[in-house]
Amino acid sequence: MKGNEAIAEAAIRYGVDGYFGYPITPQSEVMETLMAMRPWETTGMVVLQAESEVASINMLYGGAGSGKRVMTSSSSPGISLMQEGISYIAGAELPCVIVNVVRGGPGLGTIQPSQSDYFQAVKGGGHGDYKLIVLAPSSVQEMADFVGLAFDLAFKYRNPAMILSDGVIGQMMEKVELDEYRPRWTDEEIIEKNPWAATGKKPVRGQNIMTSLHIQAVDQENVNRRLQAKYKEMQEKEVRYETFMCDDAEYLIVAFGSAARISKKSVELAREKGIKVGLLRPITLFPFPYKEIGSYADQIKGILVPEMNAGQMIEDVKLAVNGKVDVEHYGRMGGMIFSPDEVENALEELIIGG
Amino acid sequence: MGKVRGAIVVDIERCKGCGLCVVACPTDTIVLADEVNGKGYHYAKMGNPEACTGCTNCAMVCPDSCITVYRLKPEKSK
């Protein structure tokens, strides 16, 4: 099945309560699949086509504040429209999942795959000091698996989580193993698991108010301190990454998502030529594997960061090695996808030759 | 006299002296005090308590819900 379809299938099976979305290429299959599967008749999941991405993210805000598992999906221009709502959700510390099947930009851009929303995803995106948990799948299987993982992390930290995919993974067809169906939380389970949720004020507790408004500066600073402490804890506990042939590597490729998938083949091509190169693939883009990449700094001679953008994640890789190793970017933009050969050539020219 | 008798109690510290109750009162019972409350507002009070019928008009238009109204049952108000 397609990556976008896998998202929909996984959402129903995971017991998601609500999906609110607005059509945009290249991810409309997510809502189309959900509508065709009619989960409101089986699991009771609500699926609603909103009038805009602005509305859908605010429906998410309402649903998330109700303690329910809610999600949306969109592509770059739509995600830009959602930034206001995402900032409110992060500020109110509510859990939800947002899927961005990235396409080339800026502006209306193209409908072809891109990774040019990395900054927007991992550096906040909207206004104010906040972070999203960002997961970057590189296969259709991971599109399915990361739905549940994103919800688990979102509820663990009461923070919005984003699955940062792109048109390659969204449209690609692969065989997928799906989890068993699990029931949605009951109303009682929600009150027990999420005592903070606005489920109706009960005599046993005070008001539950979902808000990001703190008119006194000192109160707002205290909220910011709590948020930063939460992000620090995520950085310590939730970094996920994958390595491929890194043990004896003299050179490293650091790539995420579909670029990592392509780069894996580049590693094999280079190894055939006797070049000792490995691939490190960050799975969580926030929290970013700074320490883990940094630990290779003494072992390797250079790092190539192939991205389908003008050079975004490379800034975090440079922070990770802190000037100890030469780090170069190789990119295609605007919806163009590089081949494994291109990346392998870039490694030889920019890193080994350079 | 068979006139219905009432009385109001104003939560003086909640009152902002907007004067809407004064206008709403059909019997000219309420006046704004010459004195001020802790916030400096000339609060509402019964200037002519004899006239109050306990109609609740003042309480209904009060934006700060600071008026409580009492009314004697007709049989007691002979």
Next chain:
Amino acid sequence: MIDVKDIIKPENLVFKKSKVLTDTPMHYCPGCSHGVVHNLIAEVIEEMEIQETTIGVAPVGCSVFAYNYIDIDWHEAAHGRAPAVATGIKRLMPDKFVFTYQGDGDLAAIGTAETIHACNRGENITIVFINNGIYGMTGGQMAPTTLEGMVASTCPSGRDHARDGYPIKMSDLVAQLPGTCYVTRQAVHTAGAVRKAKKAIRKAFENQKRKKGVSLVEVVSTCNSGWKMSPVDANNWMAENMFPFYPLGDLKDE
């Protein structure tokens, strides 16, 4: 003579602040209509015994702190987004009573799309719409509902339709949509008007049980600070100038 002390006894109580209102003093200016409408909503919630099953959605504007005053669970929405937030809540918890509380800038300018589409989908929610023709919190700027010729800080010589467009009648607009079941325009400037407004709010909440769509109660209100008048003068000005353009009464009741 009967002494006042003999009247002020629990058995003679006929009106007191609703139990669903908190004891927090409201931050609104003296004479502001928000306080009256807050109390009416609290009274309706108290009388319907739905304090434990009602979720409010607060707007951006002066009533951003509505959650400090009405003792229920709340969501604080972004400017204009309350109907979308309420949609999310109601769709996922259809048995709860969900209402939005919105001003004219919120509902009729920045949130026009969310308002119209929530109404058009027939969400089973209540919308309380405070229309005072001005942006109160930001200091008295022109609102979408500001009357022609009416002065505001961003139209200091009065609203001129050639430059500023016309005042918008949102209740008339949404009454045209099949997704609304009850649209009414009320006021709270006199005790009689308050009684009618309360009945309207009660009906708008009761309608959620009937699942027939959106009930919208517009309350034509004053902003005496923004209008630069005394509270009493503001009420009189509203009756003379606002009511002819925004006439009170039901626009739709199905």
